[in-house]
Amino acid sequence: MENLKLEETSLDRAKGHVLFHHKQADGWITLARKEKSGAWKQYHYRPEQLASEMSEWLGEDVYFSQNTFYKPQRRIENIRQLRALYVDVDCHLLNFDPAWVVGKLDLEIFQETLPNPNIIIFSGRGLVCIWMLEPVPYKALPLWQAIQNYFCEQLQYVGADTKSIDATRVFRVAGSVNSKNGQEVVVQYRHDYRYVLRDLQGDYLPELAPAQPKKPGRKPKIVHLHNVRNLHYSRLLDLVRLVHLRDYDVQGHRELFCFLYRYWSCCLTDDTADALEQMLEFNSEFKEPLPEREVIRATRSAEKAWIAKSDAKANEEAIAKGYPGAGYNLKNATIIKWLEITTEEQEHLRTIIDGNEKRRRKRVRDKKRVTEKRREQGVVAREEYLEQQKDKTEDKLWQLQQAIERHPKATKAELAKLLGVHRSHLYRLLKQL
Template sequence: MENFSSLERAQYHAWFHHHDSDGWITVAKRENGTFRQYHYQPEELANELTKWLGEDVFFSQNTFFKPERSIQNIRQLRSLYIDLDFYLFNYDMSWVIGKLEHDHFGKDVPDPNILIFSGQGLVLIWLLDPVPYKALPLWQAVQNYFLETLANLGGDPKAADAARIFRIPGSVNSKNGNEVRAEYRHDHKYELRQIQYDYLPELNDEVRKSSVKRKGRKKKVANLFNTYKLHYARLMDLVKLVELRNYKVTGHRETICFLYRYWLCCYSNDPTEALNQTVSLNLQFTSPLSLKEVERATRSAEKAWEARNNEEANKIAIEKGYPGAGYNVSNKKLIEWLDVTDGEQQHLTTIIGPNEKRKRKKVANMEMRREQGVKPREEYLKEQQEKTDDNLSLLRQLMKESPDASNYKLAALMGISESYVRKLKLSIK
């Protein structure tokens, strides 16, 4: 790699990370304090990088199903990553590398595929066998475990969401003029489920949907995992609701933006990115709010998220009888706020009322009975009618052959009860 040009290093890194990707990859460049973003298919990326190299160039670690970088558009989860801002603690790079090698790699985190020396900090990347967006709650749980494990080395909680972009090797960090470089350690791709099994075994029961009760750390980790699932499901329901209404949401714009910003803050722990994505969602409305209106209508969402992460605020909320600080909005209230119809609820995951829950429970029970070999009611009734018809036919034949035979004798010949013989005779008459 030392003899490669900056462009060749960038192209090699893009190939190493994304050569078998599916979906859109984001490339971004910081200019005048803002990001200019474009999206490319994997086969386009290497050639397009010729237009991008220079200062402050970033690209996405995961892919998106449409050219828009946001959590709800994730197509493939292709990597886990931790951004170590160790320079904030005045740690030396060589000491940090030694600490990682001696105390962490292969012990409480797997050996990463790539180390990116970003000019100031260090990014650790673990490549994954691609998994779809439905695995996002599990991905986030593992990601946050890595973050917690490496927090003492400057793990950045604001760089842990699935839509994150990092500097690409071959580009330059304008803060100090250093070129971003990479060290490729191995090309083995990890299975997300295996990482969870090896490093977060307390989630085994949650992933398998067990009803086993947990205590201590196991309960805490399980609760966090379920919280990720809930917040993600809420976000996806909100986006789905907007789609169902063809983005005509006038009358609910402020509420939708507020809820979206709050749930995204809770999920990503990055209030800046949450606001940016809320603004992007708003721009898709047929009649969007102004930027100032979005910021004003959703400002309290960020304050509620900050309170949710404040130990004292949580303590006060619990003393008052609440589950905790922040917003804990019931489905009933969400349905009222957003005027969610019964028809719309059929397409949602969590924002549903009692009637929709009962319908889904009924369907689930029917599917479970089928799996257990229990026949559907229509099939059962049909089989019973066929048995009755066969018994009637046999009874007619026996009565014709032995017209003086008693009900007791007929029952014995047919292998049924005497009372059933009398019932069948009523049908014959």
């Protein structure tokens, strides 16, 4: 009976954890488990399914996604809601006790340098700090990533893992067991306030939105990094969109698609292992995927280029040669040429577009602004104007008919005067009778 009670208690803790985290969530949530064989098993559930499915999962090494996805596929381009920020602290690598680390962070970091986390997961050997967010959509990912990176940097001195900060990350579930030491995962709930991402930006990363007017010169480093990350994410989404537009038939361009996907993923998440894993899944969706060993080998230079991009010496050498820096600084024209992107396809993309498409979009925007300005000034739309003129014409025709019946001997000049119109307009009306 005691074992049964323990199992029930663990299950309750697991349900409470995932339901607290994903309260009123929208999208798919990943549950995952690392099997004893080393294989990774994962399935995706709607929020309302989690409680009923948890009993089938609870045991050793069980994880769940911190954010949700718009389809049952744990990939960065499928993010639906960003629901939390998190830092995985591997304090055991520094021989720090997790409870001691929490006390240290309460004294030195929380409330001053960083806000107080909602949840702290004691994962068996380390801990994970979780800050719950008012959900934001995928478009906020670059800002989310910038804040995520900043939070992680503040906790590096106690063992924060810089490789566990991507938006698709999964963490251990309360009530499950860490097979590495047999410890049950425990969660400490601190408060249920959900932070607003923009407020966190303003309070802790004001450099991302300078209050002062723009001045000539180089942008602050953190602003530059945020803008670059935004570009990488937009390009990655364009890449996925392009494959979809081609119905996943990208024969002849498969290596290029995978190379760019891997490189931009590295730039976005700073996680080479996750970028490789997601690139392999991206490749698997092609109508004719490349063999795994072949695609890994063919795209290895993407990872090397990203590593060079973060290397000061490599950047100096690249700048000396006339390049903006190390890594691949690809122009849109180059990408369009490589992937043979058509004019029609560019209309569906966000950033990988040429000058003609930019000008077309500007014309559309300008026309929309002019139309909106005319509305504000009381100028009606053409369709509405024509309808009004039609009503006026029908009214004048009725008046003309009445005038002719009442004054059958009136001249055209007299009829025009009676209606209050020019004689030429009267002639047009007479033709319509």
